[in-house]
Amino acid sequence: MPELPEVETTRRGIAPHLLGQTILAVTVRQRSLRWPVPTELNQNLRSRSIDAIARRGKYLLLYISSDGNNHSGLLIHLGMSGSLRIVASGTPAARHDHVDFLLGSGQTLRYTDPRRFGCILWCDQSPAEHPLLSQLGPEPLTPSFSAEYLHRHSRGRSTAIKSFIMDSHVVVGVGNIYANEALFLSGIHPARAAGRISAARYARLHGNIQTILDSAIAQGGTTLRDFVGGDGKPGYFRQSLLVYGRKGQSCTRCLAILKEIRINQRSTVFCPTCQR
DNA sequence: CCCTGAACCTGACCGC
DNA sequence: TGCGGTCAGGTTCAGG
Numbered sequence: 001m002p003e004l005p006e007v008e009t010t011r012r013g014i015a016p017h018l019l020g021q022t023i024l025a026v027t028v029r030q031r032s033l034r035w036p037v038p039t040e041l042n043q044n045l046r047s048r049s050i051d052a053i054a055r056r057g058k059y060l061l062l063y064i065s066s067d068g069n070n071h072s073g074l075l076i077h078l079g080m081s082g083s084l085r086i087v088a089s090g091t092p093a094a095r096h097d098h099v100d101f102l103l104g105s106g107q108t109l110r111y112t113d114p115r116r117f118g119c120i121l122w123c124d125q126s127p128a129e130h131p132l133l134s135q136l137g138p139e140p141l142t143p144s145f146s147a148e149y150l151h152r153h154s155r156g157r158s159t160a161i162k163s164f165i166m167d168s169h170v171v172v173g174v175g176n177i178y179a180n181e182a183l184f185l186s187g188i189h190p191a192r193a194a195g196r197i198s199a200a201r202y203a204r205l206h207g208n209i210q211t212i213l214d215s216a217i218a219q220g221g222t223t224l225r226d227f228v229g230g231d232g233k234p235g236y237f238r239q240s241l242l243v244y245g246r247k248g249q250s251c252t253r254c255l256a257i258l259k260e261i262r263i264n265q266r267s268t269v270f271c272p273t274c275q276r
Numbered sequence: 277c278c279c280t281g282a283a284c285c286t287g288a289c290c291g292c
Numbered sequence: 293t294g295c296g297g298t299c300a301g302g303t304t305c306a307g308g
Contacts, residue, residue, distance in 0.1 A: 003301060034284070034303080058302075080302050081286080096286085115285045117302060132303095159279065168303075175301060224301065244301095265281075267299080 002078045004140070004173030005216035007058045009235060010084055014109060017086045018050045018062075022104035030098040034079060034119040037099060044072070044122055045101070054128075057136050057172030060084070061127040071126040075133075079117030085110055137171045140209055145171055147199065147206035154194040154202070162263050164194035165209065174209060176266050177222055177244045182208045184243045189275045190268045191261065215240065243269040 002010070023045045031037040038044075045064065051071075052063040062074040078084070089108045093100065099120060101109040111120060123130050138144035150171075154164060164170055166179050174182070183190045185208040188201060197205075216222060221235030224245075242252050247260040251271040261268050 006301075032285095077302080079284095080300070113285095114287065115300090115302095117284065157278080163279090166302095177301060222301080264279095 002058060002082070003175030003178055003216075003222075004055075004058060004213055005178070005237065006221035006235065007060060007078060007173075008055055008217050009221040010078070011053055011055050011060055014084055014086055015053050017105065017107055018053055018103070018109065020049060020051075021107075022047060022049045023064075023101055024104055025102040027100040027102070028098070029093060029100075030096075030116070033098065033113065033116045034077070035121065037120050038122040041099075041120070041122060056128065056133050057139070057168060058175075059133065063127065073123050073127040075119070075121040075123055075127045075130050076111070077119045079113060079115060079119070081115040082111065082113035082118035085112070135169055137167075137169050140171050140173050140213055145206070145210075147203040150206055151197075151199045151202040154197065157195040158193050160191045160263050161188055161194045161197060161205075162190035162266075162268060165205070166264075166266075171209075173213065177241065178209070178212050178216065180244045180269055181212050181242060184270060184275060185212065187274055187276065190263055190270050192276075243271065245269070 026042040026045050028037050028041060031039070049065045050062060051065050054061040054063070058077060060076040062076065063071055064073045066072050076084070086107050087110050089102055089106050091108065094112070096114040097110055097112050098116070099111040103109065121130065138149065153170060157164060162179050162183060165174050165182070166176070180190070182205060186201065186205040188197065188205060216237040219235060219237040219240065222237040222241065224238065243258055246258050247269050249258055250256065251258055251274060254271065254273045256271055256273040258269050259272050261270075
C-alpha cells in the first residue's frame with residue numbers, strides 16, 4: 001500500500017495510541033515476512049514501553065525504553081501490501097494479521113500484510129543505526145533534498161528519470177504513484193535519461209515532488225484497494241491523481257490520451273504531449 | 277560504479 | 293464456474 005504519505009499517515013494515526021504504552025505481549029502468527037520475524041521479539045519487548053515512533057523513508061522506527069541509556073527498538077516496513085492499525089485487544093485475527101502487540105491500554109497494535117513483503121526487525125541499538133537505513137538518500141521534505149542535489153547526482157546517469165527519483169539511494173519515499181504524478185506536473189517524459197535534464201527542469205521537479213508528497217500527506221494518503229491509516233480512515237488523495245491509473249483517459253491539461261509504458265517493470269502513465 | 281531483471285507472495289481481475 | 297495469465301503501492305540481490 002504504502003508510499004511515504006501512506007507510511008506517514010500510518011505513523012500519525014497510531015502514534016497517540018502507542019506513546020508511553022507498555023507492551024504486555026507480542027503474538028507472532030506468521031514469521032516469514034521479507035526477513036524472518038525474530039523469535040525473541042516477545043521476550044525482548046514484554047513489559048517495555050514505547051518512547052517514540054519515527055519514520056525514515058518508508059520505514060517506521062519504534063523506540064523502546066531500556067534500563068540503561070542505550071536505545072533499542074523495532075524497524076518496520078509495510079512492503080507492498082502491509083498495514084499497521086490499532087484494534088481493541090481481543091479482536092479476532094483475520095487471515096493475514098501476522099503480528100499483534102498487546103498494549104497496556106487494552107488496545108492492540110496489529111500488523112497485517114497479505115503479500116508479506118514487509119518486515120519487522122529487532123534492533124539492539126537505536127533503529128536509526130540499522131544497516132538497512134545507512135545507504136538511504138535524503139528525506140524529500142527536508143532541506144537536505146534540493147534541486148541542486150538532484151541535478152548534481154544525476155550527471156552522467158543514463159537511467160530513466162523515473163527510475164532515478166524512485167531510487168532510495170537518491171531520495172527516499174518516492175514510489176510509483178507519486179513518481180508518475182511528479183513527472184507529469186513537471187512536464188518531463190518519464191523515460192528521459194536523468195543525466196540529460198537541465199538544472200531548471202530539476203528545480204521544477206524538486207518542487208513538484210515536495211508538493212505532491214505534502215498534499216498527499218495532508219489528505220491522508222492515497223487509498224487503493226483497502227489502505228486505511230492507523231485511525232481506520234481511508235486516504236482521500238486518489239481523487240487528486242492526474243495520471244496514475246488513468247491510462248487511456250484524457251490529459252487534464254491538453255486532453256490528449258494518456259499512454260502507459262513499462263519502466264523497470266513498473267506501470268508508467270504519462271501524457272505524450274505535455275511530457276518531453 | 278551503473279544498470280537491468282529476478283525474486284519474494286497473495287489476491288483481484290480479465291478473457292476464454 | 294474454473295483456469296491460466298497478468299497485474300498490484302517495494303526493495304534487495306545477482307549478474308552483466
